[in-house]
Amino acid sequence: MDASVAMYVAQGIHGLAYGMVLFLVASGLTLIFGMMGVLNLAHASFFMLSAYFGYQMVAWTGSFWAALLVAPVITAVFGILLERFLLKKVHAFGHMGELILTVGVSLIVLDGVKAVWGTESLPLKMPPVLEGLVQIAGMQYPIYRLFIIAMALVLLGILSLVLFKTRLGMVVRAAVSDAEMVNALGINVPLVFMFVFGVGTWMAGVAGVAIAPILTVFPGLADQMGMDAFIVVVVGGFGSLGGAFLVSIIGGLISSYGVQFLSQYAAVLMFVFMAVALAIKPKGLFGERD
Amino acid sequence: MKTMRFLFMATAVLCSLGLVLQSASAADMVPKAAFDFKNFPDMSDFDPNKPMPLKGDTIKIAVVASHSGPAASVGEIYWISVLWAAHMVNKQGGIMVDGKKKMVEVLKADTQSKPDITKKVCERMILQEKVDFLWGTNGSHLQKVINQVADKYKKISVNAASLSDELQEVPDFSRYAFMTTFSTEQIGRGLAYYYGQIRKKEKKFYILCQDYLFGHSMAEGFKKGLKEYYPDAEIVGEDYHKLFLTDFAPYLTKIKASGAEVVYTGDWIPDAANLLKQARQMGIMLPFADIFMDEPRFLTEVGVEGTKGIINLAQYGNGNPAFKNDDQIKVYRAWNDLWKNKWKEPYNTVLYTHPFGNIGAYIGSTYWLLSVVTRAGSTDPEKIIKVWEGDTYQLPSGQILEMRACDHKQITPLTVNEFVPPAEQKQSFNIPPYYWFEGCSNVGPSTLLPMDKVVPKADPKLCK
Numbered sequence: 001m002d003a004s005v006a007m008y009v010a011q012g013i014h015g016l017a018y019g020m021v022l023f024l025v026a027s028g029l030t031l032i033f034g035m036m037g038v039l040n041l042a043h044a045s046f047f048m049l050s051a052y053f054g055y056q057m058v059a060w061t062g063s064f065w066a067a068l069l070v071a072p073v074i075t076a077v078f079g080i081l082l083e084r085f086l087l088k089k090v091h092a093f094g095h096m097g098e099l100i101l102t103v104g105v106s107l108i109v110l111d112g113v114k115a116v117w118g119t120e121s122l123p124l125k126m127p128p129v130l131e132g133l134v135q136i137a138g139m140q141y142p143i144y145r146l147f148i149i150a151m152a153l154v155l156l157g158i159l160s161l162v163l164f165k166t167r168l169g170m171v172v173r174a175a176v177s178d179a180e181m182v183n184a185l186g187i188n189v190p191l192v193f194m195f196v197f198g199v200g201t202w203m204a205g206v207a208g209v210a211i212a213p214i215l216t217v218f219p220g221l222a223d224q225m226g227m228d229a230f231i232v233v234v235v236g237g238f239g240s241l242g243g244a245f246l247v248s249i250i251g252g253l254i255s256s257y258g259v260q261f262l263s264q265y266a267a268v269l270m271f272v273f274m275a276v277a278l279a280i281k282p283k284g285l286f287g288e289r290d
Numbered sequence: 291m292k293t294m295r296f297l298f299m300a301t302a303v304l305c306s307l308g309l310v311l312q313s314a315s316a317a318d319m320v321p322k323a324a325f326d327f328k329n330f331p332d333m334s335d336f337d338p339n340k341p342m343p344l345k346g347d348t349i350k351i352a353v354v355a356s357h358s359g360p361a362a363s364v365g366e367i368y369w370i371s372v373l374w375a376a377h378m379v380n381k382q383g384g385i386m387v388d389g390k391k392k393m394v395e396v397l398k399a400d401t402q403s404k405p406d407i408t409k410k411v412c413e414r415m416i417l418q419e420k421v422d423f424l425w426g427t428n429g430s431h432l433q434k435v436i437n438q439v440a441d442k443y444k445k446i447s448v449n450a451a452s453l454s455d456e457l458q459e460v461p462d463f464s465r466y467a468f469m470t471t472f473s474t475e476q477i478g479r480g481l482a483y484y485y486g487q488i489r490k491k492e493k494k495f496y497i498l499c500q501d502y503l504f505g506h507s508m509a510e511g512f513k514k515g516l517k518e519y520y521p522d523a524e525i526v527g528e529d530y531h532k533l534f535l536t537d538f539a540p541y542l543t544k545i546k547a548s549g550a551e552v553v554y555t556g557d558w559i560p561d562a563a564n565l566l567k568q569a570r571q572m573g574i575m576l577p578f579a580d581i582f583m584d585e586p587r588f589l590t591e592v593g594v595e596g597t598k599g600i601i602n603l604a605q606y607g608n609g610n611p612a613f614k615n616d617d618q619i620k621v622y623r624a625w626n627d628l629w630k631n632k633w634k635e636p637y638n639t640v641l642y643t644h645p646f647g648n649i650g651a652y653i654g655s656t657y658w659l660l661s662v663v664t665r666a667g668s669t670d671p672e673k674i675i676k677v678w679e680g681d682t683y684q685l686p687s688g689q690i691l692e693m694r695a696c697d698h699k700q701i702t703p704l705t706v707n708e709f710v711p712p713a714e715q716k717q718s719f720n721i722p723p724y725y726w727f728e729g730c731s732n733v734g735p736s737t738l739l740p741m742d743k744v745v746p747k748a749d750p751k752l753c754k
Contacts, residue, residue, distance in 0.1 A: 014539040119363035123591035259540035267532035
């Protein structure tokens with residue numbers, strides 16, 4: 001492959017990989033808001049928390065795979081506890097209460113990780129099998145980034161199947177549409193919402209562990225990813241999984257090709273995209289909620 | 291023929307004499323004050339988590355830094371550095387000021403990395419806590435606020451960590467502010483001098499810095515330095531990325547395609563760590579020239595091979611070997627033994643293994659400040675200014691610091707270190723275990739840059 005073509009192809013794959021990580025974080029956020037109407041500003045903190053849990057699991061077991069399996073589950077448990085004991089109580093008072101509460105939770109998580117793990121940047125090593133490079137059309141590419149792309153696609157597939165092809169998914173969608181009616185049919189709606197919240201935080205948890213070997217685990221991790229994920233949810237449309245997926249990919253590609261062609265504006269291109277998209281479709285590209 | 295031979299011999303003799311005199315002038319410069327090895331006390335009770343309780347009238351230093359939030363680790367580094375120097379002086383019995391022996395008390399002033407909070411906390415420190423000195427900090431925007439508050443209340447501020455030249459230039463200059471760190475323009479010029487006049491190997495450079503004032507100043511310094519010291523060099527690419535970037539892969543792909551032989555970066559951690567880590571994960575083994583890629587924890591993660599060849603410019607150091615006499619080893623051991631056996635989190639982590647690098651520089655700045663107070667015999671800012679302007683002080687490493695009177699910028703030789711595997715680090719770390727860190731490359735060959743080639747930028751409005 002010609003060197004310049006290889007460079008453009010590589011930038012495309014970088015965009016996909018970053019887009020997939022963005023999707024993993026944003027999908028949980030959009031699920032929670034879209035289906036429950038809960039604005040969870042602590043979502044990125046769960047992403048960070050899971051990275052720390054992952055670090056700890058690797059420190060204890062030496063296994064990245066154990067970390068990838070267990071850390072998101074523990075994170076999801078924290079998410080469920082937050083929903084069950086705190087968010088549920090303030091939900092009736094509207095978004096302001098949720099905003100204040102979830103900002104408070106994010107601060108507690110921040111201080112909590114500092115108290116437990118300190119403020120240093122902590123390493124989380126990728127598994128040896130995913131280290132190194134692979135040849136793609138005459139070009140070398142890191143295996144781990146391809147693994148992230150594949151994992152996100154598998155999760156998207158599973159999530160879509162559950163939501164659109166199972167009875168559970170049908171109940172979730174119905175509860176979102178008319179919670180009172182579903183409740184009247186004898187279905188435990190609060191339990192459904194708790195489940196959705198748990199799945200949302202679990203997705204953020206998977207992203208946290210997945211990205212940790214590329215980044216360092218440190219208390220600013222939530223800030224690094226939180227803003228981009230929020231843009232994805234807003235532009236994709238609150239509650240739209242498909243919208244989140246599409247905008248994540250677009251965001252990833254904007255990020256990598258922006259660096260290639262409009263380097264001096266790379267940092268603001270995502271915001272420009274958001275502004276243009278919202279000017280055309282104020283509810284987001286696939287959004288129905290205000 | 292005889293005449294020619296005579297002329298050649300005479301020239302050679304004169305050149306040699308010149309070189310001898312030049313090196314003698316740097317090495318034999320007699321400082322006005324020096325670190326006092328003879329009175330170095332027993333430091334075994336020093337614990338940064340449990341500072342010595344002090345009562346009564348004290349000399350107060352506020353460490354103005356991010357002691358909370360994501361950047362709290364920076365505050366921790368400053369804290370142990372200043373506290374160490376203060377503890378040493380206290381164990382020596384304190385300092386005689388205005389006819390009375392006083393201990394040195396160190397207070398935390400948390401900026402939360404926000405300028406408005408910095409202003410409030412500095413004012414509280416001066417008005418309520420009655421501190422004598424404001425000691426700071428990471429971020430020129432925060433240091434600027436510290437200097438402004440110090441200027442308003444006529445207190446001394448010490449800038450030991452913020453690298454922007456502008457802080458000591460018109461219109462920001464304050465006669466109450468002293469800069470005891472190297473500066474952006476000087477760093478860039480120093481590395482350009484090293485590549486152009488000493489190393490003379492690589493010619494193609496790619497500049498990748500953070501997209502704010504600091505990153506741009508670092509790049510400008512390097513470009514200016516290349517013009518001056520390495521006109522044959524080629525800048526094959528120049529990019530500025532946002533702070534706390536998640537994905538460096540697009541930049542690294544561009545760098546790889548550019549044919550660069552060296553990546554010059556001003557990035558600090560976590561960006562510096564992620565940049566190096568992601569480069570190595572992508573199979574890009576290009577050397578980085580920088581000032582912040584020296585944090586042992588992430589270097590260890592990247593490993594020996596991945597960190598080999600890093601060129602790190604440091605403000606603390608006096609060439610190889612690191613330990614030139616038993617006194618230096620004694621002071622070093624006092625720190626290292628406590629790190630090994632006594633200190634708890636976070637000060638027992640690998641970051642605090644050695645009182646060198648930036649920690650060495652911060653401790654050195656505080657030694658110097660306390661030496662100035664001792665010689666001024668007062669905490670009166672006017673008396674401090676009088677002593678500190680034009681002062682020279684010798685650190686435990688032998689390195690001599692000079693305070694330029696006209697703009698209060700520190701002048702000192704800079705060191706360029708090339709990172710090599712542990713087995714080759716003995717040339718630098720010349721005491722057991724003969725390496726700095728086991729799991730990564732670190733300082734091997736160390737080059738002292740001549741002081742006159744890396745003099746910090748001077749504002750002509752201040753320095754005629």
